[in-house]
Amino acid sequence: xxxxxxxxxxxxxxxxxxxxxxxxxxxxxxxxxxxxxxxxxxxxxxxxxxxxxxxxxxxxxxxxxxxxxxxxxxxxxxxxxxxxxxxxxxxxxxxxxxxxxxxxxxxxxxxxxxxxxxxxxxxxxxxxxxxxxxxxxxxxxxxxxxxxxxxxxxxxxxxxxxxxxxxxxxxxxxxxxxxxxxxx
Amino acid sequence: xxxxxxxxxxxxxxxxxxxxxxxxxxxxxxxxxxxxxxxxxxxxxxxxxxxxxxxxxxxxxxxxxxxxxxxxxxxxxxxxxxxxxxxxxxxxxxxxxxxxxxxxxxxxxxxxxxxxxxxxxxxxxxxxxxxxxxxxxxxxxxxxxxxxxxxxxxxxxxxxxxxxxxxxxxxxxxxxxxxxxxxxxxxxxxxxxxxxxxxxxxxxxxxxxxxxxxxxxxxxxxxxxxxxxxxxxxxxxxxxxxxxxxxxxxxxxxxxxxxxxxxxxxxxxxxxxxxxxxxxxxxxxxxxxxxxxxxxxxxxxxxxxxxxxxxxxxxxxxxxxxxxxxxxxxxxxxxxxxxxxxxxxxxxxxxxxxxxxxxxxxxxxxxxxxxxxxxxxxxxxxxxxxxxxxxxxxxxxxxxxxxxxxxxxxxxxxxxxxxxxxxxxxxxxxxxxxxxxxxxxxxxxxxxxxxxxxxxxxxxxxxxxxxxxxxxxxxxxxxxxxxxxxxxxxxxxxxxxxxxxxxxxxxxxxxxxxxxxxxxxxxxxxxxxxxxxxxxxxxxxxxxxxxxxxxxxxxxxxxxxxxxxxxxxxxxxxxxxxxxxxxxxxxxxxxxxxxxxxxxxxxxxxxxxxxxxxxxxxxxxxxxxxxxxxxxxxxxxxxxxxxxxxxxxxxxxxxxxxxxxxxxxxxxxxxxxxxxxxxxxxxxxxxxxxxxxxxxxxxxxxxxxxxxxxxxxxxxxxxxx
Numbered sequence: 001x002x003x004x005x006x007x008x009x010x011x012x013x014x015x016x017x018x019x020x021x022x023x024x025x026x027x028x029x030x031x032x033x034x035x036x037x038x039x040x041x042x043x044x045x046x047x048x049x050x051x052x053x054x055x056x057x058x059x060x061x062x063x064x065x066x067x068x069x070x071x072x073x074x075x076x077x078x079x080x081x082x083x084x085x086x087x088x089x090x091x092x093x094x095x096x097x098x099x100x101x102x103x104x105x106x107x108x109x110x111x112x113x114x115x116x117x118x119x120x121x122x123x124x125x126x127x128x129x130x131x132x133x134x135x136x137x138x139x140x141x142x143x144x145x146x147x148x149x150x151x152x153x154x155x156x157x158x159x160x161x162x163x164x165x166x167x168x169x170x171x172x173x174x175x176x177x178x179x180x181x182x183x184x
Numbered sequence: 185x186x187x188x189x190x191x192x193x194x195x196x197x198x199x200x201x202x203x204x205x206x207x208x209x210x211x212x213x214x215x216x217x218x219x220x221x222x223x224x225x226x227x228x229x230x231x232x233x234x235x236x237x238x239x240x241x242x243x244x245x246x247x248x249x250x251x252x253x254x255x256x257x258x259x260x261x262x263x264x265x266x267x268x269x270x271x272x273x274x275x276x277x278x279x280x281x282x283x284x285x286x287x288x289x290x291x292x293x294x295x296x297x298x299x300x301x302x303x304x305x306x307x308x309x310x311x312x313x314x315x316x317x318x319x320x321x322x323x324x325x326x327x328x329x330x331x332x333x334x335x336x337x338x339x340x341x342x343x344x345x346x347x348x349x350x351x352x353x354x355x356x357x358x359x360x361x362x363x364x365x366x367x368x369x370x371x372x373x374x375x376x377x378x379x380x381x382x383x384x385x386x387x388x389x390x391x392x393x394x395x396x397x398x399x400x401x402x403x404x405x406x407x408x409x410x411x412x413x414x415x416x417x418x419x420x421x422x423x424x425x426x427x428x429x430x431x432x433x434x435x436x437x438x439x440x441x442x443x444x445x446x447x448x449x450x451x452x453x454x455x456x457x458x459x460x461x462x463x464x465x466x467x468x469x470x471x472x473x474x475x476x477x478x479x480x481x482x483x484x485x486x487x488x489x490x491x492x493x494x495x496x497x498x499x500x501x502x503x504x505x506x507x508x509x510x511x512x513x514x515x516x517x518x519x520x521x522x523x524x525x526x527x528x529x530x531x532x533x534x535x536x537x538x539x540x541x542x543x544x545x546x547x548x549x550x551x552x553x554x555x556x557x558x559x560x561x562x563x564x565x566x567x568x569x570x571x572x573x574x575x576x577x578x579x580x581x582x583x584x585x586x587x588x589x590x591x592x593x594x595x596x597x598x599x600x601x602x603x604x605x606x607x608x609x610x611x612x613x614x615x616x617x618x619x620x621x622x623x624x625x626x627x628x629x630x631x632x633x634x635x636x637x638x639x640x641x642x643x644x645x646x647x648x649x650x651x652x653x654x655x656x657x658x659x660x661x662x663x664x665x666x667x668x669x670x671x672x673x674x675x676x677x678x679x680x681x682x683x684x685x686x687x688x689x690x691x692x693x694x695x696x697x698x699x700x701x702x703x704x705x706x707x708x709x710x711x712x713x714x715x716x717x718x719x720x721x722x723x724x725x726x727x728x729x730x731x732x733x734x735x736x737x738x739x740x741x742x743x744x745x746x747x748x749x750x751x752x753x754x755x756x757x758x759x760x761x762x763x764x765x766x767x768x769x770x771x772x773x774x775x776x777x778x779x780x781x782x783x784x785x786x787x788x789x790x791x792x793x794x795x796x797x798x799x800x801x802x803x804x805x806x807x808x809x810x811x812x813x814x815x816x817x818x819x820x821x822x823x824x825x826x827x828x829x830x831x832x833x834x835x836x837x838x839x840x841x842x843x844x845x846x847x848x849x850x851x852x853x854x855x856x857x858x859x860x861x862x863x864x865x866x867x868x869x870x871x872x873x874x875x876x877x878x879x880x881x882x883x884x885x886x887x888x889x890x891x892x893x894x895x896x897x898x899x900x901x902x903x904x905x
Contacts, residue, residue: 034323077325078251078283106327109789111869119250119403119430134786145210146324165324 034165042158045070045151046141052129053110063100065155067182071103072133072144075116079166080148081123086169088126099178101128106147107136154181205332212237212320216312216332217293219353221346222339223310226302230353231267231334232293233257233316241322244287245275247400247440249407252285253319253327257294264310265300269840273359274441274453275398277410284407286398293356303757306340361441361453367420370461371438378427380411380458382442384420392444395421397456399440403430436460459638482641485634486648493652496619504684505578505615510660527608528658534612536650542616543646547639565702566755569711572695573751575618575688576715582685584678586722612654618691619653631853701801701836714751721747779833781841784860791863793828793891795884798842798856800835805877806855813879822888828859849874861891 047060048070060068071087073080084103091101103126105113110132117124133139142151152161160181167174206215213236220229235243235255244252259267272294275286300310317329368383380397396412397405404427405411411425421442439457497506580586634645660666692715700708721744777783779796787794797814799806813819823830833842835854849856857875864870873887 074253074325076248076251076253076319078280078285078321079323079325081251081283082280109785111785111789114868119428132789134789146326148324 034163034167036164036167037162039160039162042154042160045153045157045159046138047157048104048131048133048138048141050104050131050133050138051110052131053113056129058102058129058131060153060157063102063153064157066100067098067155067178068153068157069099069101069150070142070153071101071148071150072106072139072142073103073148074106074108075112077147081120083148083166083169084123084126086166088128090169091126091128098182102131103128104131104133104138106133106139106144108132109134152178152181205334207330207332209328209330210320210326211241211322212243212318212326212328214316214318214328214330214332216314216334217349217352218312218334218336219345219349220336221344222337223298223300223304224339224342225300225304228297228299230295230357231259231298231312231314232295232353232356233314233332234291234293234352235288235318235320236291237288237320238322241320242278242287242289243292243318243320244285245398246270246272247286247398247402249278249285249287249402250283252287252321253325255294255316255318257296258315259296259298260313260315261298261300262311262313263301264304264308265298267312268297271295271297271360273356274361274443274451277396277398277412284410286407293352295353295356295360300338304338306338308338310336310338312336359451359453361455364454364456367454367456369456369458371458372461373427373435376426376429378405378411378425380421380423380425380438380456381461382421382423382456382458387416387418387420389416389418391446392416393447394445395423396443396445397423397425397440398443399438401439403428403432404435404438404440405431482644485645489631489634489645489648490652490655493649494655496653497656499619502615502619504582504687505611505618506657507684510657524661526605528654528661530605530608531612531615531661532651532654532658534609534614535616535654536612536647538613538616539646539650539653540643543634543643543649547634547642565699565707568695568698568702569714569755570752571618572692572699572711573714573718573755574614575695576692576718578614579685579688579692580718580722582681582688584682586718586725612657616650616653698801698836710754710757714754717747717751717754720744776830776832779831779842779845781845784831787829787831788860788862788869791869793826793862794831794860795823795828796831796833796856796858796860798833798835798846798854798858800854803835803854809855809857809879813881813884816881819881819884822885826888826891828888859887859891 045060049057049059051057069087069090071080071083073084075081087101087103090099093099113130113132142149146164148164148166150163150167151159152163153159161177206213213234215234215236216231217234218229218231223229233255237243244254246254248254257270259270261267273288273292276289278285278287278289296314298310298312304310312334314332315329316332317327319325319327364384366384369381370383371378371380373379393416394412395414395416396410399405399411406426406428411423413424415422415424421444423442437457437459439455441453442456443451443453445451496502577586631645634642696708696711699711724740724744724747727740776797779798784794784796797806797810799810801807833839833845835842835846846854846856849858855877857877857879859873859875861870861873873890875883875887
C-alpha cells in the first residue's frame with residue numbers, strides 16, 4: 001500500500017496539495033476555455049444595422065433598455081455551433097436577469113445560415129435573431145477576429161464584458177456577471 | 185519553446201540555400217516550401233504549404249465535415265510552369281461535443297506538383313506563389329490568410345533535393361490517397377442507412393484492423409455517425425453508416441477516401457468512387473427517370489448524345505469536310521454499293537474511335553480533378569493552334585494549292601485503292617477533331633450524365649455521340665436513293681471544292697481570335713507565323729517540277745520539313761501568357777459584370793434577379809446565342825424592364841470557380857444560362873431557372889415575363905400584418 005506507513009498529518013497534507021493542484025489547474029483550464037475582458041468603464045458599442053435571415057431589420061437601438069448578449073459566430077465554426085443551445089437557454093431563461101441574445105454570423109450570407117438550419121433543424125427554434133454580416137463590416141467594427149466572440153451590453157448599449165470562446169453561458173458565474181451588469 | 189526555436193532556425197538556415205516564404209500568424213505558422221532547391225526545365229517537382237497550428241489547434245480537410253472551413257490555396261507558377269490542384273493528405277476525424285469534423289490536428293503539408301516549362305534556361309528563375317486562406321480552430325476559431333512567394337533557380341544539371349525538407353514531403357506523400365488497382369465500389373442506400381461495398385479480390389484482410397471512409401463532399405453522410413463500421417474480408421471492405429438527411433434523392437455516385445489502419449498503427453489511403461447499386465451484390469442501380477439534369481436514364485442520355493452528334497454535322501468547320509467527302513465517294517467511277525457502304529463504315533469507325541478516345545481521356549481526368557469540364561481541350565492555346573493549322577491546311581487543299589494524294593485527308597483521288605478506306609477512317613477522325621469546339625444542343629446533359637456513370641456506360645454515351653455524328657454520312661453513301669439526289673459529277677466539283685475552302689478559312693479566323701483572347705496579340709501573331717510557314721510549304725510544293733532542279737532535291741523537302749516542325753514548334757513557345765480579360769469581353773457590353781460566386785450569392789440574397797451567362801470564346805453556340813439573342817434590343821430592354829442584373833462567367837481559360845458553378849447545375853459543358861428570379865413572397869430567394877442551350881429572344885423574354893408576373897402577383901397580394 002502506497003500510503004501505508006505515512007503519518008496521518010502527511011496524508012492530509014498530500015490530500016490538500018492534490019486538491020489545491022486540481023483547483024489551480026481547473027481554474028487555468030476554465031480561463032483557457034474563454035478569455036473574458038471586463039471593462040471598468042464600459043465603452044459604447046459600435047452598433048449594427050442588418051437584416052436577419054427572415055428579412056427583419058435589426059439595430060442596436062431596437063434593444064434599448066435590455067440586457068443584451070451580442071454573439072459573433074459562423075456556421076462553419078464548431079465551437080460557435082456548440083454554444084448556440086446554451087445561448088438559446090440563456091435567451092429563454094426567465095430566472096434572474098432577462099437576457100436577450102442576437103447572433104451575428106461573420107462574413108456569411110442568409111443562404112449559408114439557411115443551409116445550416118436545413119442540416120440541423122433542431123437549431124431552427126433557437127428563439128433569437130440570426131443575422132448574416134455579409135461583408136464582415138459589422139464584425140470588423142466590433143473588432144472581432146476570433147469566433148465565437150460575445151459582448152455583454154447593458155440597457156444603454158455599453159459593453160461590460162468581451163468574451164472570446166465559450167464561457168459556459170448557463171454557469172452560475174456567468175449569471176452573476178449578467179446580474180451585476182443588469183443592476184441599475 | 186524548443187519547437188518554435190527549431191522552426192525559426194529552419195527558416196533562417198533555409199534562407200541560405202533558397203528563398204522561403206514563412207510567416208507566423210495567430211495560433212499558426214504557415215510556410216510555402218519546395219522539395220528541391222533548384223529546378224530543371226520540364227522536370228516535375230513538389231511544393232507544399234506547411235500549416236503548423238499550435239498544440240491543441242487544427243485546420244480542415246477539403247470536406248470539413250459537420251463544421252469547419254477548408255483551407256484554400258491558389259497556386260501559381262506564372263508563365264514558368266504549371267501547378268496541379270491541391271493534393272490533400274487523408275484527414276483525421278475530429279470529434280468534439282457531438283460535432284464531427286475532418287481535418288488535421290497536427291501540422292500538415294498540402295501539396296501541389298509543379299511542372300516547370302521546357303523553355304526555362306539555366307540561370308532563369310522560377311517564381312511560385314500561393315494565396316492561402318484557412319481557419320484554425322480549438323475552443324475558438326481564427327480566420328487567416330496570406331500570400332507566399334518562393335523563387336527557385338533553374339539549373340542545367342540534376343534538380344537538387346533539399347535534404348531537410350525531403351522527409352517532410354515523403355511523409356505527406358505517404359498520406360495521399362492511392363489509386364487502387366481493380367477495385368469495384370458500389371453503395372446501397374436503404375432509408376437512413378448507407379452501405380459502401382468495396383470489392384477487391386485477393387484483398388489482404390489480415391493486414392488491416394479497421395477502415396473508415398471520408399466523403400469528398402459534404403451532405404452525403406451523417407458525419408457524427410461516420411462511415412467506419414467496417415467488415416473487412418478477403419473479398420474487400422463493407423462500411424455501414426448513416427446517410428445525411430440533406431443527401432440528394434438522386435445520389436448516383438459518391439467519391440472520397442478510404443483509410444485502412446493496421447493493428448501496428450500503419451495506415452494506407454485509397455481513392456474510392458462508388459456507384460449506386462440495387463443490392464449488396466453490387467449490381468449497378470439503373471438511373472432513375474427523374475427529369476433533373478444529369479439524372480437521365482441511360483437510354484435518354486444515349487438519344488440525346490445521338491441527336492447532338494447529328495447536329496454537329498451542321499457546324500461550319502465540319503460541314504465542308506463532310507459534304508465534299510460524300511460527293512467524292514458517291515460520284516467516283518467504278519463504285520459499287522458495297523464499296524460505298526465500306527467507306528461509310530470506316531468513316532463511322534473514325535468518328536466513333538475519336539470520340540471514345542476523347543471521352544475516355546476526359547472521363548479519366550474528371551475522375552481525378554474536380555476542376556475540369558467538357559471543352560477542356562480548348563483551354564490550351566496550343567490545341568486551338570493545332571486545330572487552326574489542320575483547318576488551314578485542309579482549306580489550302582480545298583483551294584488546290586496543297587495536295588496530299590490519297591493520304592490522310594483522302595479527298596478522293598484513289599478511293600478504289602486499299603488506302604481509300606483508311607482515307608475514310610481519317611476523314612471521320614478529322615471531322616470529329618474539328619467538331620470538338622462545338623457543344624451541340626443536348627450534348628451537355630448527356631456528357632454530364634456519362635461522367636457520373638461507370639466507365640462502360642460513360643463510353644457508350646460517347647460512342648452514341650460519334651454514331652450520331654457519323655449517321656448522315658453513312659446514310660448518304662449507303663442508301664442508294666439518297667445518293668441519287670446528288671448532282672452528276674462534272675467540273676462543278678472543282679468549283680464547289682474551292683468554294684468550301686472559305687468556311688474553313690473563316691473557322692481559322694475564329695480560332696485565331698480565340699488564341700488572341702487566350703494569350704493576347706503575341707500569341708495570335710505567333711499563330712499567324714505558323715500559318716505563314718504552312719503557306720511556305722504550299723509554295724515549295726507548287727514550284728514547277730523539272731524547271732528548277734532545286735525543287736526535286738532533298739533541300740526542298742528538307743525546307744518543307746523544317747517549316748512544318750517550325751510551325752508546330754511555335755505552338756510550344758512560352759509566349760502564350762494568359763492575359764486578364766475584361767468582364768463581358770464575349771458580349772462586349774459593359775452592362776455585364778464579371779462572375780464571382782460571392783457576388784452572385786450576395787445579389788441573390790438581396791432578392792435581386794440575376795441572369796447568368798456561362799460562356800467562352802471557343803464556344804460557338806455561346807457566341808451565336810450572344811449575337812442573336814442576348815444582344816437583341818428586345819432582350820436588352822426586357823432585362824432592363826425586369827431590373828435583372830447581368831453576370832457573365834467566362835470559361836475561355838480553365839477556372840475552378842466556374843467549373844464548380846457548372847457542377848452546381850450538373851453541367852460539364854457550356855453554354856449555360858441561368859435566371860435567378862429574385863425573392864419570392866416569403867422574402868427568400870426563388871429557385872433558379874435553367875434556360876435551354878440554344879436561346880431565342882422569345883425563350884428569354886418568356887422567362888423574364890414569368891418572374892415579372894410573379895412579382896406583380898406578389899405586389900398585389902395583401903401584406904400580412
